[in-house]
Amino acid sequence: MIVSLLLTLAVYNLDPVLDVPELKGAVYSATVQALDGTVLYERNTDLRVVPASNQKLISCAYALATLGPDFVPKTKIWKQSDRIVVESMGDPSLTYAQLFQARKDLHLDGRLPVYVKQAYRIGVPDSWEVDDLPNRYAAKVTAFCFDQSAFEVWSENGRPKLIPGSFGVKLVRDKSLGSGKTVYDPLKKILRYSPTLPKSKIRLDTLALPDPDEAAASVLGRRFYPVTTVPSRAPDLVIKGKPLPEILKTCLVNSDNNMAENLMLMATAKREDISDDPYGHGRERVENFLFETVGVDPADIRYFDGSGMSRHNLVTSRAIAKLLQWANNQPTAPLWKSCLASPESGTLKTRLKGIDFHGKTGTLDMVVSLSGYVKNAKGEAVIASLLLNHFKCSSVKARDIADAFMKSIAETNDGPSVALFYGYEPRHSDPLNPLVDWNWFGGSDHHGGPSRSWSDRGTQPTHAGLY
Template sequence: MAPLLLILLFLTSSLPAQQNNQFESLLQFADTSRLLRNASVSIYAINIAQGRVILDKNGQKVLAPASNLKVVTSAAGLEILGSDYKYKTSFSLAGENTPEGEFIGDVIIEPSGDPTFGSTFITGILSFEEIFDSVFLRIEKAGIKKIRGGIRVDLSGFSVQQFPDYWSYIDIGNYYGTGVHKFTFHDNMYFLFFKPGLKPGDPAEVLRTEPEIEGLKFINRMRTGKAGSGDNGYIYPLPGREEYLLQGTIPAGVEEFDIKGSLPDPAAAFTGLFLNELERRGITFTVSIIYDSVKTGDRQQNQLADFYSPPLREIVRIINKRSNNLYTEQVLAALGMKNGRGRTEEGIAVVDSFLKANNIFSESLRLQDGSGLSRSNMISARTISELLHYMAVKGKTFSDYYESFPVAGDTLDSGGFKRFGLGTVIAKNARIKSGTINGVRSFSGYIHNKKGDLIAFSFLVNNYNGRSADVDGWYRELLLKLAE
């Protein structure tokens, strides 16, 4: 038995080397180049048609994935919630009307964590102004000229802690770090407009916010940068203060320039705008704002309007093609509601169970959010590749999932790879989700080889020494090899 055991051990140990022979020079680059030799690398690829691993370099090593984590969250969302899943936001009245046109009771808003409510990312979504028009049309049709009671927003079931643990301070005041909320609107985002100075170094003047948000206060340290330098401005929340520090630069040479910030309290911002709309329409009111679970008691409840999100398949397209953090975190919260609460931790537990239930490698997996914004997320290229393999072979929603990835070399695609691989076999072949945060660059997705076999791949690099574009160049060569 001993000789046979030795032979089996030899064959097992030689498998990665056999798989990697055709990639030998490219993998040596990871060990010897100035760009990667001190970096952490995890590379993995599976030929789905053959059910065979064809590339493995440190495939089980867990690294920060950045936005490549979105392919995990979106897969779990589609498979568990379903492609047709929709969020719902309801407006109703609980109380009674007097003959004089006074409504005595509560205006009730029941959200469900819909990231598309009043969103700007999906064509055909009602703006928050159009939402107001729909709600107030029904209020006016009911003959209501005065409201006495409350505006009650049901925020039960979600955590009051809006930001996942381990998000960076630099992110949480800006539009891509809006956190998790049961009530969202306008992408939990506002536009902050500046008037730049005449020359670089001049102060930049704050003009306004859109929408107008009461209570936002700024300490303005924003400066004017060179013409054409783009958005290099940041919005920092100041601990213990109801103010935000504005730093960085906006470009010279334009009349005005806007950057995007995250709403600190979307429900409060919306109710403030709601009260302004009541006043604008001549409806007088004496109301209190209540953020709690909805309890109507014996009062009659009359529905004003229900607003539904697009189906989840469309939301997932925005997640993967546009790398939208808010949409991803809200899908994770919806998964958390499967365990009774829309908390990040509950959603992560559902994702973890999904991976384990489908025998997807998850050793040493450590997740802190759904979008990959935290540098503390840790996952391996093997885990991502096996998930991609599972979706292609067993996933009920694979078609919707596959179509959500950016298409390389397709100038008409809405993703970020319009020119990547143009003039090569990569173009209009590879589907790639990228990820980038400080020191992290990742690609994961699918590509067909010349035989037509579909290949799932995941490339993760942390702490490279150089430009992300240089890492992309190496990834491009790996993809060209996979496509042979």
């Protein structure tokens, strides 16, 4: 038995993948284990580091365990003689089209005030960086919202157009801006645009709504008022969101920050009134879930937000591996794995081709993470978590190292993988290649860089909480 274990440990000698110049002076934590928890490889396994979007594994596992696989979010609407009343416990899948249809179904003329009771109204989560706030991936967090709290900027005949509406955002022509550029300030609610926008109809950017709940209320009526009570009678209309498995898959595959924050808060609000301190309640509930249900060592994690945007999140690779092991032993394991990212889809669209991997990516500035289930050459599934911090190389090269780590496991059979000995050689990727990080198209973000496409709304540039 001891000899067998030693042989297994030798097979998963992944040090050559990590002992490369690009990681000199970096901080990282790595764990590989069998599905039963047997450790196959570890490196700084008890070191707490920033997880980036690997945080979403925690939030989504908590939401699935708390809400259940059959959960469907609902938005309730009452039409009174003098007002419209809305109750939202959170639904990140709610769309503008659904709200507009509700307006038609209830024969609303848009003149009545809208009173909204919502489980939480965060605004900007504490510790998020201010320069990220214009972007869709850093939208304010509110229970009542639509289209993940985002709107689009289009150019049509050389003029800017906001879709599905302006929602209080003022357009200002700015001659100082270069051709085709836009600059958005969500705090002042001003979008400045270049006098020379494309004549063709083209989407320029996807940005964060300045006030998501007020924007949602404006679809139904004239003015937004927060309230704590709703009519005692049955609602006149109930809008059903997408089933929880669909929301989880969108969140994890596309790395949607807004969905992750909402999922964590929705799950917490199911058990208690969290309106006085939503994140305080959420952090306590999630950590209790990890410590008491999953069995994570309390020393292994500091949970701060749902998406991983905050650098106040800290976790060990051992804790991530423990969570993945626990999830694999639940009745919902097949559903859980189907919600994870896999090669050639979502944030793994151009990565790990040919590797049987299901998991989660993560990137912030100087942070790259990759964790999940990977099958080796024998067809045996193992759990692997690699969290890289404080490297000086580009995020693209750091992701190459993370990919090499998983490929080495996948190629392992009776002996060390060839990948362990070829000497890590990062591919020469153009950081602006649309097939490397995210989908680019014409236009600019608020930093003056290219804009993201609507098809990849869950992604964001390397200066922020990337997938």
